[in-house]
Amino acid sequence: MKLDDALRAFGDATAAAVKEQYPEVTPQVVFEAPRRPEFGDFASNVAFSLAKVARRPPHDVAKLLATEVLRNAPELGEIFTEIVPVGGFINLRLAPQIWHAELSGILRENESFGKTPPHGARVSLEFGSANPTGPLVVVQGRSMSIGATLANAMRFCGYEVFVEWIINDAGGQLDALGRSIYARYRQTFEPEFPLPENGYPGEYLIPIALGIRQRDGDRWISAPEADWLAYFSTAGRDELVAEQRRTAGRFGVEYDHWQSERELHDSGQVSEGIEHLRRLGLTYEADGALFFRATQFGDDKDRVLLRGDGRPTYFCMDVAYHYQKLKASDRVVDILGPDHHGYIERIKGISSALGYPGRLDVIIAQQVALMRGSEQIAMSKRAGEIVTLDDILDEVGVDAARFFFIMLAVESPLTFDLALAVEKESENPVYYVQYGHARIASVLRNALADDVAAARSASLEPLVHPSELSLVRRLAEFPSVVRGVVERLAAHRLARYARDVASDFHQFYTECKILTDERDVRLARLALCLASKNVLARALSLAGVSAPDSM
Protein backbone atom coordinates (compact mmCIF):
# COMPACT_ATOMS: atom_id res chain seq x y z
CA MET A 1 0.00 0.00 0.00
CA LYS A 2 1.20 3.50 -0.78
CA LEU A 3 1.64 6.27 1.71
CA ASP A 4 -1.11 8.45 0.25
CA ASP A 5 -3.54 5.53 0.29
CA ALA A 6 -2.64 4.68 3.84
CA LEU A 7 -3.28 8.23 5.01
CA ARG A 8 -6.47 8.48 3.02
CA ALA A 9 -7.71 5.23 4.54
CA PHE A 10 -7.00 6.54 7.99
CA GLY A 11 -8.59 9.88 7.17
CA ASP A 12 -11.76 8.19 5.89
CA ALA A 13 -11.96 5.97 8.92
CA THR A 14 -11.54 8.97 11.19
CA ALA A 15 -14.17 10.95 9.36
CA ALA A 16 -16.55 8.02 9.67
CA ALA A 17 -15.88 7.78 13.38
CA VAL A 18 -16.53 11.49 13.79
CA LYS A 19 -19.78 11.22 11.85
CA GLU A 20 -20.83 8.42 14.15
CA GLN A 21 -19.99 10.27 17.34
CA TYR A 22 -20.94 13.77 16.32
CA PRO A 23 -23.42 13.54 13.42
CA GLU A 24 -23.80 17.31 13.15
CA VAL A 25 -20.24 17.97 11.95
CA THR A 26 -18.46 17.06 8.76
CA PRO A 27 -14.81 17.17 9.68
CA GLN A 28 -11.80 17.86 7.54
CA VAL A 29 -9.16 15.37 8.50
CA VAL A 30 -5.74 16.62 7.51
CA PHE A 31 -2.33 15.34 8.40
CA GLU A 32 0.79 17.22 9.18
CA ALA A 33 4.32 16.12 9.83
CA PRO A 34 5.07 16.65 13.52
CA ARG A 35 8.14 18.61 14.43
CA ARG A 36 9.53 15.98 16.70
CA PRO A 37 10.22 12.43 15.53
CA GLU A 38 8.87 10.99 18.79
CA PHE A 39 5.43 12.14 17.71
CA GLY A 40 5.46 9.77 14.79
CA ASP A 41 5.40 10.20 11.05
CA PHE A 42 2.14 12.07 10.81
CA ALA A 43 -0.39 13.62 13.12
CA SER A 44 -3.93 14.84 12.90
CA ASN A 45 -5.46 17.61 14.96
CA VAL A 46 -9.13 16.93 14.22
CA ALA A 47 -9.86 16.51 17.88
CA PHE A 48 -9.15 20.16 18.58
CA SER A 49 -11.80 21.40 16.22
CA LEU A 50 -14.30 18.96 17.68
CA ALA A 51 -13.64 19.80 21.30
CA LYS A 52 -16.22 22.57 21.32
CA VAL A 53 -19.03 20.53 19.78
CA ALA A 54 -18.17 17.54 21.91
CA ARG A 55 -17.98 19.65 25.04
CA ARG A 56 -15.00 17.58 26.06
CA PRO A 57 -11.28 18.32 26.16
CA PRO A 58 -9.38 17.60 22.92
CA HIS A 59 -7.44 14.78 24.48
CA ASP A 60 -10.59 12.82 25.31
CA VAL A 61 -11.93 13.33 21.82
CA ALA A 62 -8.65 12.17 20.29
CA LYS A 63 -8.65 9.12 22.50
CA LEU A 64 -12.21 8.24 21.60
CA LEU A 65 -11.57 8.67 17.88
CA ALA A 66 -8.42 6.57 17.98
CA THR A 67 -10.17 3.62 19.58
CA GLU A 68 -13.23 4.00 17.35
CA VAL A 69 -11.10 4.00 14.23
CA LEU A 70 -9.33 0.83 15.23
CA ARG A 71 -12.60 -0.82 16.19
CA ASN A 72 -14.21 0.00 12.84
CA ALA A 73 -11.17 -0.63 10.71
CA PRO A 74 -8.90 -3.07 12.50
CA GLU A 75 -6.87 -3.62 9.31
CA LEU A 76 -5.36 -0.16 9.83
CA GLY A 77 -3.47 -1.65 12.73
CA GLU A 78 -1.34 -3.47 10.16
CA ILE A 79 -0.38 -0.31 8.31
CA PHE A 80 0.10 1.91 11.31
CA THR A 81 2.40 0.62 13.98
CA GLU A 82 1.30 3.40 16.27
CA ILE A 83 -1.99 5.22 16.61
CA VAL A 84 -1.64 7.20 19.80
CA PRO A 85 -3.71 10.06 21.13
CA VAL A 86 -1.42 12.56 22.83
CA GLY A 87 -2.74 15.81 24.20
CA GLY A 88 -5.39 16.13 21.53
CA PHE A 89 -3.29 15.01 18.61
CA ILE A 90 -3.58 11.60 17.06
CA ASN A 91 -0.05 10.53 16.26
CA LEU A 92 0.61 7.97 13.59
CA ARG A 93 3.60 5.89 12.77
CA LEU A 94 3.65 3.93 9.56
CA ALA A 95 4.89 0.39 9.23
CA PRO A 96 8.27 0.05 7.48
CA GLN A 97 6.71 -1.60 4.44
CA ILE A 98 4.89 1.62 3.65
CA TRP A 99 8.22 3.40 3.53
CA HIS A 100 9.67 0.62 1.45
CA ALA A 101 6.86 1.08 -1.04
CA GLU A 102 7.52 4.81 -1.00
CA LEU A 103 11.19 4.24 -1.75
CA SER A 104 10.53 1.86 -4.59
CA GLY A 105 8.19 4.48 -6.03
CA ILE A 106 10.99 7.06 -5.86
CA LEU A 107 13.35 4.67 -7.63
CA ARG A 108 10.79 3.84 -10.28
CA GLU A 109 9.92 7.46 -11.04
CA ASN A 110 13.57 8.37 -10.89
CA GLU A 111 14.14 11.82 -12.38
CA SER A 112 10.47 12.65 -12.56
CA PHE A 113 9.87 11.91 -8.90
CA GLY A 114 7.88 14.78 -7.47
CA LYS A 115 7.14 16.25 -10.86
CA THR A 116 3.64 17.31 -11.83
CA PRO A 117 2.65 16.90 -15.48
CA PRO A 118 1.85 20.14 -17.34
CA HIS A 119 -1.63 21.39 -16.54
CA GLY A 120 -1.73 24.52 -18.63
CA ALA A 121 -1.72 27.16 -15.88
CA ARG A 122 0.50 30.07 -16.84
CA VAL A 123 2.71 32.13 -14.58
CA SER A 124 4.56 35.30 -15.42
CA LEU A 125 7.64 35.95 -13.31
CA GLU A 126 9.59 39.15 -13.38
CA PHE A 127 12.82 39.55 -11.46
CA GLY A 128 16.32 40.90 -11.62
CA SER A 129 15.40 43.85 -13.78
CA ALA A 130 17.88 46.68 -13.42
CA ASN A 131 18.29 50.03 -15.05
CA PRO A 132 20.27 49.71 -18.26
CA THR A 133 22.84 52.13 -16.96
CA GLY A 134 25.44 49.86 -15.44
CA PRO A 135 26.51 46.35 -14.58
CA LEU A 136 24.41 44.05 -12.40
CA VAL A 137 25.17 44.14 -8.69
CA VAL A 138 24.59 41.86 -5.70
CA VAL A 139 20.96 42.65 -5.07
CA GLN A 140 20.07 41.57 -8.60
CA GLY A 141 21.96 38.37 -7.90
CA ARG A 142 19.64 37.65 -5.03
CA SER A 143 16.56 38.56 -7.00
CA MET A 144 17.65 36.37 -9.91
CA SER A 145 18.55 33.39 -7.72
CA ILE A 146 15.20 33.46 -6.00
CA GLY A 147 13.30 34.13 -9.20
CA ALA A 148 15.06 31.46 -11.21
CA THR A 149 14.59 28.91 -8.45
CA LEU A 150 10.89 29.71 -8.26
CA ALA A 151 10.64 29.46 -12.03
CA ASN A 152 12.32 26.05 -12.00
CA ALA A 153 10.10 24.83 -9.18
CA MET A 154 7.00 26.08 -10.98
CA ARG A 155 7.94 24.33 -14.20
CA PHE A 156 8.60 21.21 -12.16
CA CYS A 157 5.08 21.58 -10.79
CA GLY A 158 3.57 21.71 -14.24
CA TYR A 159 3.19 25.44 -14.75
CA GLU A 160 3.98 27.16 -17.98
CA VAL A 161 6.36 29.88 -16.87
CA PHE A 162 7.33 33.10 -18.61
CA VAL A 163 10.40 34.74 -17.18
CA GLU A 164 10.53 38.40 -17.97
CA TRP A 165 12.98 41.25 -17.68
CA ILE A 166 11.91 44.84 -18.08
CA ILE A 167 14.43 47.28 -19.51
CA ASN A 168 13.83 50.73 -18.02
CA ASP A 169 14.90 52.59 -21.10
CA ALA A 170 12.31 55.32 -21.41
CA GLY A 171 13.04 57.76 -18.62
CA GLY A 172 15.32 60.65 -17.96
CA GLN A 173 17.99 58.34 -16.66
CA LEU A 174 18.70 57.22 -20.19
CA ASP A 175 19.45 60.81 -21.13
CA ALA A 176 21.82 60.94 -18.18
CA LEU A 177 23.45 57.81 -19.48
CA GLY A 178 23.81 59.29 -22.95
CA ARG A 179 25.39 62.47 -21.56
CA SER A 180 27.77 60.45 -19.40
CA ILE A 181 28.95 58.41 -22.35
CA TYR A 182 29.23 61.57 -24.42
CA ALA A 183 31.46 63.07 -21.74
CA ARG A 184 33.64 59.96 -21.78
CA TYR A 185 33.77 60.27 -25.55
CA ARG A 186 34.86 63.89 -25.35
CA GLN A 187 37.44 62.94 -22.74
CA THR A 188 39.19 60.80 -25.32
CA PHE A 189 39.96 64.13 -27.02
CA GLU A 190 40.06 66.50 -24.06
CA PRO A 191 40.89 64.65 -20.82
CA GLU A 192 39.57 67.58 -18.75
CA PHE A 193 36.07 67.43 -20.20
CA PRO A 194 33.72 67.27 -17.20
CA LEU A 195 31.26 64.50 -16.43
CA PRO A 196 27.68 65.75 -16.27
CA GLU A 197 25.96 66.35 -12.97
CA ASN A 198 23.66 63.47 -11.98
CA GLY A 199 25.50 61.36 -14.49
CA TYR A 200 27.04 57.92 -14.16
CA PRO A 201 30.69 58.20 -13.17
CA GLY A 202 31.51 54.50 -13.50
CA GLU A 203 34.52 53.66 -15.62
CA TYR A 204 32.58 50.92 -17.33
CA LEU A 205 31.28 53.56 -19.74
CA ILE A 206 34.74 54.29 -21.13
CA PRO A 207 34.92 51.25 -23.43
CA ILE A 208 31.53 52.20 -24.86
CA ALA A 209 32.79 55.72 -25.57
CA LEU A 210 35.92 54.34 -27.15
CA GLY A 211 33.81 52.16 -29.38
CA ILE A 212 31.91 55.18 -30.62
CA ARG A 213 35.08 57.08 -31.25
CA GLN A 214 36.43 54.16 -33.21
CA ARG A 215 33.33 54.05 -35.40
CA ASP A 216 32.62 57.73 -35.78
CA GLY A 217 35.86 59.54 -35.05
CA ASP A 218 35.35 63.17 -34.04
CA ARG A 219 32.06 63.79 -35.83
CA TRP A 220 30.10 64.40 -32.58
CA ILE A 221 32.50 66.90 -31.02
CA SER A 222 30.85 70.03 -32.23
CA ALA A 223 27.38 68.63 -32.81
CA PRO A 224 24.51 69.99 -30.69
CA GLU A 225 23.11 67.71 -28.00
CA ALA A 226 19.89 67.22 -29.90
CA ASP A 227 21.86 65.45 -32.59
CA TRP A 228 23.84 63.04 -30.48
CA LEU A 229 21.80 62.38 -27.34
CA ALA A 230 19.54 59.60 -28.61
CA TYR A 231 22.43 58.02 -30.45
CA PHE A 232 24.68 57.89 -27.38
CA SER A 233 22.01 56.74 -24.97
CA THR A 234 20.80 54.02 -27.29
CA ALA A 235 24.31 52.79 -27.86
CA GLY A 236 24.85 52.73 -24.10
CA ARG A 237 21.63 50.92 -23.45
CA ASP A 238 22.37 48.28 -26.05
CA GLU A 239 25.85 47.62 -24.76
CA LEU A 240 24.84 47.54 -21.12
CA VAL A 241 21.80 45.35 -21.64
CA ALA A 242 23.95 42.93 -23.63
CA GLU A 243 26.36 42.93 -20.72
CA GLN A 244 23.55 42.29 -18.24
CA ARG A 245 22.28 39.44 -20.35
CA ARG A 246 25.71 37.92 -20.45
CA THR A 247 26.00 38.10 -16.66
CA ALA A 248 22.55 36.61 -16.20
CA GLY A 249 23.47 33.78 -18.55
CA ARG A 250 26.69 33.18 -16.69
CA PHE A 251 24.62 33.05 -13.51
CA GLY A 252 22.53 30.30 -15.05
CA VAL A 253 19.41 32.39 -15.49
CA GLU A 254 17.55 32.34 -18.79
CA TYR A 255 14.88 34.88 -19.63
CA ASP A 256 12.06 34.25 -22.05
CA HIS A 257 11.52 37.88 -22.79
CA TRP A 258 13.42 41.14 -22.47
CA GLN A 259 10.80 43.84 -22.57
CA SER A 260 11.88 47.30 -23.56
CA GLU A 261 9.93 50.08 -21.96
CA ARG A 262 10.29 52.26 -25.06
CA GLU A 263 8.76 49.52 -27.10
CA LEU A 264 5.69 49.53 -24.85
CA HIS A 265 5.27 53.19 -25.64
CA ASP A 266 6.02 52.91 -29.35
CA SER A 267 3.73 49.95 -29.90
CA GLY A 268 0.81 51.79 -28.36
CA GLN A 269 0.44 49.39 -25.46
CA VAL A 270 0.82 52.21 -22.99
CA SER A 271 -2.01 54.20 -24.55
CA GLU A 272 -4.07 51.03 -24.64
CA GLY A 273 -3.61 50.60 -20.90
CA ILE A 274 -4.61 54.18 -20.22
CA GLU A 275 -7.68 53.86 -22.42
CA HIS A 276 -8.71 50.74 -20.58
CA LEU A 277 -8.54 52.49 -17.22
CA ARG A 278 -10.38 55.48 -18.65
CA ARG A 279 -13.21 53.29 -19.89
CA LEU A 280 -13.47 51.72 -16.44
CA GLY A 281 -13.91 55.21 -15.02
CA LEU A 282 -10.86 54.89 -12.84
CA THR A 283 -9.13 58.04 -14.02
CA TYR A 284 -9.73 61.75 -13.67
CA GLU A 285 -8.00 64.93 -14.73
CA ALA A 286 -6.64 67.48 -12.31
CA ASP A 287 -4.05 70.23 -12.67
CA GLY A 288 -3.69 69.28 -16.28
CA ALA A 289 -2.57 65.75 -15.40
CA LEU A 290 -4.34 62.41 -15.61
CA PHE A 291 -4.70 60.51 -12.33
CA PHE A 292 -5.46 56.88 -11.49
CA ARG A 293 -7.83 56.44 -8.57
CA ALA A 294 -5.36 54.34 -6.63
CA THR A 295 -7.01 55.20 -3.30
CA GLN A 296 -9.96 53.05 -4.33
CA PHE A 297 -7.61 50.10 -4.16
CA GLY A 298 -5.86 50.66 -0.89
CA ASP A 299 -3.17 53.11 -1.89
CA ASP A 300 -2.89 56.24 0.24
CA LYS A 301 -2.77 58.59 -2.72
CA ASP A 302 -4.06 58.79 -6.26
CA ARG A 303 -1.27 58.42 -8.77
CA VAL A 304 -0.33 60.36 -11.86
CA LEU A 305 -0.48 58.55 -15.19
CA LEU A 306 0.07 61.45 -17.57
CA ARG A 307 2.01 64.49 -16.46
CA GLY A 308 0.92 68.06 -17.06
CA ASP A 309 2.94 68.09 -20.26
CA GLY A 310 1.34 64.88 -21.47
CA ARG A 311 4.31 62.59 -20.92
CA PRO A 312 3.48 59.27 -19.27
CA THR A 313 5.02 58.39 -15.92
CA TYR A 314 6.94 55.23 -15.09
CA PHE A 315 3.89 54.04 -13.22
CA CYS A 316 1.81 54.55 -16.33
CA MET A 317 4.12 52.32 -18.30
CA ASP A 318 3.90 49.74 -15.55
CA VAL A 319 0.11 49.78 -15.74
CA ALA A 320 0.33 48.90 -19.39
CA TYR A 321 2.97 46.28 -18.83
CA HIS A 322 1.03 44.57 -16.07
CA TYR A 323 -2.13 44.76 -18.10
CA GLN A 324 -0.40 42.70 -20.79
CA LYS A 325 0.97 40.23 -18.29
CA LEU A 326 -2.33 39.83 -16.44
CA LYS A 327 -4.16 39.18 -19.68
CA ALA A 328 -1.69 36.51 -20.68
CA SER A 329 -1.20 34.65 -17.38
CA ASP A 330 -3.11 33.10 -14.53
CA ARG A 331 -0.66 34.35 -12.00
CA VAL A 332 1.81 37.22 -12.09
CA VAL A 333 4.75 37.52 -9.72
CA ASP A 334 7.12 40.48 -9.44
CA ILE A 335 10.28 40.41 -7.40
CA LEU A 336 11.31 43.95 -6.60
CA GLY A 337 14.11 45.58 -4.69
CA PRO A 338 13.80 46.79 -1.09
CA ASP A 339 13.33 50.42 -2.11
CA HIS A 340 10.11 49.55 -3.90
CA HIS A 341 7.85 48.44 -1.13
CA GLY A 342 5.98 51.71 -1.20
CA TYR A 343 5.09 50.67 -4.70
CA ILE A 344 3.33 47.44 -3.82
CA GLU A 345 -0.10 48.85 -3.04
CA ARG A 346 -0.04 50.88 -6.20
CA ILE A 347 0.86 47.98 -8.43
CA LYS A 348 -1.54 45.59 -6.74
CA GLY A 349 -4.17 48.26 -7.11
CA ILE A 350 -3.68 47.99 -10.85
CA SER A 351 -4.29 44.29 -10.75
CA SER A 352 -7.62 44.81 -8.99
CA ALA A 353 -8.55 47.80 -11.10
CA LEU A 354 -7.99 45.88 -14.30
CA GLY A 355 -10.25 43.12 -13.10
CA TYR A 356 -7.71 40.58 -11.91
CA PRO A 357 -7.81 40.85 -8.13
CA GLY A 358 -5.53 38.46 -6.29
CA ARG A 359 -3.61 37.41 -9.36
CA LEU A 360 -0.57 39.52 -8.68
CA ASP A 361 2.01 38.77 -6.02
CA VAL A 362 4.80 41.20 -5.27
CA ILE A 363 7.83 39.98 -3.40
CA ILE A 364 10.38 42.35 -1.99
CA ALA A 365 13.85 40.89 -1.95
CA GLN A 366 15.58 42.50 0.99
CA GLN A 367 18.96 44.15 0.95
CA VAL A 368 22.21 42.28 0.60
CA ALA A 369 25.24 43.36 2.62
CA LEU A 370 28.64 42.13 1.53
CA MET A 371 31.34 40.94 3.91
CA ARG A 372 34.66 39.28 3.50
CA GLY A 373 35.24 37.55 6.78
CA SER A 374 34.82 40.26 9.37
CA GLU A 375 35.55 43.04 6.92
CA GLN A 376 32.56 44.95 5.66
CA ILE A 377 32.63 45.80 1.97
CA ALA A 378 31.42 49.29 1.28
CA MET A 379 29.49 49.93 -1.85
CA SER A 380 29.12 53.42 -3.10
CA LYS A 381 27.86 53.97 -6.59
CA ARG A 382 28.85 57.59 -6.50
CA ALA A 383 32.48 56.90 -5.75
CA GLY A 384 32.43 54.27 -8.47
CA GLU A 385 33.17 51.58 -5.89
CA ILE A 386 30.77 49.02 -7.11
CA VAL A 387 31.09 45.32 -6.54
CA THR A 388 29.44 43.77 -9.54
CA LEU A 389 27.74 40.43 -9.75
CA ASP A 390 30.51 39.38 -12.11
CA ASP A 391 33.09 40.20 -9.44
CA ILE A 392 31.23 37.96 -7.03
CA LEU A 393 30.97 35.13 -9.53
CA ASP A 394 34.70 35.44 -10.16
CA GLU A 395 35.39 35.20 -6.47
CA VAL A 396 33.00 32.51 -5.23
CA GLY A 397 31.63 30.76 -8.31
CA VAL A 398 28.09 30.25 -9.50
CA ASP A 399 27.20 27.38 -7.16
CA ALA A 400 28.02 29.17 -3.94
CA ALA A 401 26.39 32.39 -5.12
CA ARG A 402 23.15 30.72 -6.21
CA PHE A 403 22.91 28.75 -2.98
CA PHE A 404 23.76 31.61 -0.63
CA PHE A 405 21.26 33.92 -2.26
CA ILE A 406 18.35 31.56 -1.68
CA MET A 407 19.30 30.38 1.79
CA LEU A 408 17.28 32.99 3.62
CA ALA A 409 13.63 33.88 3.39
CA VAL A 410 13.24 36.80 0.94
CA GLU A 411 12.01 39.15 3.62
CA SER A 412 15.17 38.76 5.69
CA PRO A 413 18.10 41.00 4.91
CA LEU A 414 21.03 38.91 3.80
CA THR A 415 24.66 39.20 4.76
CA PHE A 416 26.77 37.55 2.10
CA ASP A 417 30.15 36.51 3.42
CA LEU A 418 32.44 36.05 0.42
CA ALA A 419 35.09 34.41 2.57
CA LEU A 420 32.62 31.84 3.85
CA ALA A 421 31.29 31.11 0.38
CA VAL A 422 34.67 29.92 -0.87
CA GLU A 423 35.49 28.08 2.35
CA LYS A 424 35.77 24.36 1.65
CA GLU A 425 34.93 23.53 5.22
CA SER A 426 32.07 22.32 7.25
CA GLU A 427 30.61 25.73 7.94
CA ASN A 428 29.93 26.28 4.28
CA PRO A 429 26.45 24.91 3.55
CA VAL A 430 27.01 24.59 -0.19
CA TYR A 431 29.90 22.25 0.26
CA TYR A 432 28.03 20.30 2.88
CA VAL A 433 25.27 19.47 0.44
CA GLN A 434 27.55 18.91 -2.54
CA TYR A 435 29.79 16.73 -0.42
CA GLY A 436 26.80 14.56 0.39
CA HIS A 437 26.18 14.04 -3.30
CA ALA A 438 29.85 13.35 -4.04
CA ARG A 439 30.01 10.89 -1.18
CA ILE A 440 27.10 8.89 -2.55
CA ALA A 441 28.68 8.91 -5.98
CA SER A 442 31.87 7.59 -4.44
CA VAL A 443 30.08 4.71 -2.74
CA LEU A 444 28.37 3.83 -6.00
CA ARG A 445 31.75 3.85 -7.74
CA ASN A 446 33.14 1.47 -5.15
CA ALA A 447 30.20 -0.90 -5.49
CA LEU A 448 30.08 -3.61 -8.11
CA ALA A 449 28.31 -2.50 -11.26
CA ASP A 450 26.11 -5.58 -11.11
CA ASP A 451 25.04 -4.71 -7.58
CA VAL A 452 24.10 -1.18 -8.54
CA ALA A 453 22.04 -2.48 -11.43
CA ALA A 454 20.36 -5.08 -9.24
CA ALA A 455 19.66 -2.55 -6.49
CA ARG A 456 16.94 -0.85 -8.54
CA SER A 457 14.69 -3.84 -8.23
CA ALA A 458 16.00 -5.33 -5.01
CA SER A 459 13.84 -6.11 -2.01
CA LEU A 460 13.85 -3.19 0.41
CA GLU A 461 12.79 -5.27 3.39
CA PRO A 462 16.28 -5.12 4.97
CA LEU A 463 15.89 -1.37 5.56
CA VAL A 464 14.84 -1.24 9.19
CA HIS A 465 17.46 0.93 10.92
CA PRO A 466 16.05 4.25 12.21
CA SER A 467 18.53 6.24 10.15
CA GLU A 468 17.47 4.34 7.03
CA LEU A 469 13.81 4.96 7.63
CA SER A 470 14.40 8.65 8.50
CA LEU A 471 16.20 9.08 5.22
CA VAL A 472 13.39 7.47 3.25
CA ARG A 473 10.88 9.65 5.04
CA ARG A 474 12.94 12.71 4.15
CA LEU A 475 13.17 11.74 0.49
CA ALA A 476 9.43 11.20 0.40
CA GLU A 477 8.92 14.83 1.46
CA PHE A 478 10.45 16.16 -1.73
CA PRO A 479 7.24 16.61 -3.76
CA SER A 480 5.50 18.52 -1.00
CA VAL A 481 8.58 20.65 -0.40
CA VAL A 482 8.62 21.74 -4.03
CA ARG A 483 4.91 22.43 -3.93
CA GLY A 484 5.46 24.53 -0.82
CA VAL A 485 8.19 26.50 -2.57
CA VAL A 486 5.75 27.35 -5.36
CA GLU A 487 2.68 28.06 -3.26
CA ARG A 488 4.46 30.24 -0.75
CA LEU A 489 7.02 31.63 -3.17
CA ALA A 490 9.62 30.50 -0.65
CA ALA A 491 12.77 29.43 -2.45
CA HIS A 492 14.73 29.15 0.79
CA ARG A 493 12.84 26.00 1.67
CA LEU A 494 14.57 24.21 -1.14
CA ALA A 495 18.01 25.10 0.19
CA ARG A 496 16.99 24.01 3.63
CA TYR A 497 15.56 20.78 2.38
CA ALA A 498 18.72 19.96 0.43
CA ARG A 499 20.65 20.46 3.64
CA ASP A 500 18.31 18.14 5.52
CA VAL A 501 18.62 15.42 2.90
CA ALA A 502 22.40 15.63 3.02
CA SER A 503 22.32 15.57 6.81
CA ASP A 504 20.07 12.49 6.93
CA PHE A 505 22.26 10.76 4.40
CA HIS A 506 25.43 11.48 6.35
CA GLN A 507 23.85 10.08 9.46
CA PHE A 508 22.74 6.93 7.64
CA TYR A 509 26.22 6.61 6.18
CA THR A 510 27.82 6.90 9.58
CA GLU A 511 25.56 4.37 11.22
CA CYS A 512 25.11 1.80 8.48
CA LYS A 513 27.80 0.23 6.38
CA ILE A 514 26.53 0.20 2.83
CA LEU A 515 28.93 -2.18 1.13
CA THR A 516 28.47 -5.02 3.56
CA ASP A 517 28.97 -8.71 2.88
CA GLU A 518 25.30 -9.55 3.18
CA ARG A 519 24.05 -9.18 -0.34
CA ASP A 520 20.39 -8.40 0.37
CA VAL A 521 21.30 -5.68 2.86
CA ARG A 522 23.91 -4.28 0.51
CA LEU A 523 21.47 -4.07 -2.39
CA ALA A 524 18.75 -2.44 -0.32
CA ARG A 525 21.20 0.17 0.95
CA LEU A 526 22.51 0.82 -2.53
CA ALA A 527 18.92 1.39 -3.60
CA LEU A 528 18.62 3.97 -0.83
CA CYS A 529 21.82 5.59 -2.10
CA LEU A 530 20.47 5.79 -5.64
CA ALA A 531 17.27 7.43 -4.47
CA SER A 532 19.11 9.87 -2.21
CA LYS A 533 21.50 10.86 -4.97
CA ASN A 534 18.62 11.43 -7.32
CA VAL A 535 16.65 13.61 -4.90
CA LEU A 536 19.73 15.61 -3.92
CA ALA A 537 20.64 16.21 -7.54
CA ARG A 538 17.05 17.22 -8.29
CA ALA A 539 16.89 19.70 -5.43
CA LEU A 540 20.26 21.20 -6.34
CA SER A 541 19.36 21.51 -9.98
CA LEU A 542 16.13 23.35 -9.17
CA ALA A 543 18.30 25.78 -7.22
CA GLY A 544 20.69 26.13 -10.13
CA VAL A 545 23.55 24.47 -8.26
CA SER A 546 25.66 21.65 -9.69
CA ALA A 547 25.72 18.21 -8.10
CA PRO A 548 29.31 16.99 -8.50
CA ASP A 549 30.25 13.31 -8.41
CA SER A 550 33.58 14.22 -6.91
CA MET A 551 35.11 17.37 -5.54
Place this chain on the structure above:
RNA sequence: GCGGUCGUAGCUCAAUUGGAUAGAGCAACAGGCUACGAACUUGUAGGUUGGGGGUUCGAGUCCCUCCGACCGCGCCA
Protein backbone atom coordinates in the same frame (compact mmCIF):
# COMPACT_ATOMS: atom_id res chain seq x y z
C1' G B 1 4.37 62.78 11.07
C1' C B 2 1.96 58.74 7.97
C1' G B 3 2.72 53.86 5.88
C1' G B 4 5.54 49.21 5.18
C1' U B 5 9.00 45.26 6.70
C1' C B 6 11.31 43.32 10.72
C1' G B 7 12.99 42.16 16.10
C1' U B 8 13.59 34.43 17.88
C1' A B 9 20.09 30.71 21.46
C1' G B 10 26.60 34.34 21.91
C1' C B 11 26.34 34.84 15.99
C1' U B 12 23.48 33.75 11.19
C1' C B 13 18.68 32.09 10.49
C1' A B 14 14.05 28.31 10.44
C1' A B 15 9.37 27.29 12.31
C1' U B 16 4.50 23.58 6.98
C1' U B 17 -0.18 30.82 7.38
C1' G B 18 -3.08 29.36 15.03
C1' G B 19 -0.80 23.49 17.08
C1' A B 20 2.55 19.55 20.97
C1' U B 21 8.41 20.39 25.14
C1' A B 22 10.20 27.04 19.69
C1' G B 23 14.25 23.99 15.83
C1' A B 24 18.97 24.00 12.49
C1' G B 25 23.95 25.73 11.26
C1' C B 26 28.24 28.31 13.17
C1' A B 27 31.03 29.32 17.56
C1' A B 28 32.07 26.62 22.82
C1' C B 29 32.85 22.01 25.51
C1' A B 30 33.24 16.37 25.55
C1' G B 31 33.42 11.91 22.30
C1' G B 32 33.73 8.76 17.35
C1' C B 33 37.96 6.70 11.51
C1' U B 34 42.00 -1.69 11.50
C1' A B 35 33.99 1.18 7.68
C1' C B 36 32.51 2.89 1.40
C1' G B 37 35.27 10.40 1.07
C1' A B 38 36.38 12.82 9.05
C1' A B 39 34.64 18.32 3.53
C1' C B 40 31.50 13.48 8.10
C1' U B 41 29.21 12.24 12.80
C1' U B 42 27.27 11.58 18.40
C1' G B 43 26.34 14.19 22.79
C1' U B 44 26.29 18.56 26.29
C1' A B 45 25.29 23.52 27.09
C1' G B 46 22.74 27.71 25.30
C1' G B 47 15.52 30.94 25.12
C1' U B 48 10.51 35.12 29.43
C1' U B 49 10.48 34.60 20.69
C1' G B 50 12.21 43.25 22.14
C1' G B 51 8.53 44.90 26.68
C1' G B 52 3.36 44.97 28.26
C1' G B 53 -1.81 43.88 27.52
C1' G B 54 -5.73 41.17 24.76
C1' U B 55 -8.41 37.28 21.59
C1' U B 56 -8.96 31.04 22.74
C1' C B 57 -8.76 24.70 24.12
C1' G B 58 -3.74 26.61 22.20
C1' A B 59 0.00 32.65 20.11
C1' G B 60 6.80 33.41 17.67
C1' U B 61 2.44 33.60 14.33
C1' C B 62 -3.78 37.32 14.97
C1' C B 63 -5.43 42.45 17.59
C1' C B 64 -3.92 46.88 20.68
C1' U B 65 0.13 49.59 22.82
C1' C B 66 5.09 51.05 23.82
C1' C B 67 10.68 50.39 22.53
C1' G B 68 14.30 49.67 18.72
C1' A B 69 16.29 48.80 13.46
C1' C B 70 15.82 49.31 8.20
C1' C B 71 12.99 51.34 4.23
C1' G B 72 9.24 54.11 1.54
C1' C B 73 6.14 58.62 1.51
C1' G B 74 7.93 62.82 -6.56
C1' C B 75 3.82 65.04 -12.32
C1' C B 76 11.98 60.17 -10.40
C1' A B 77 12.66 55.51 -12.46
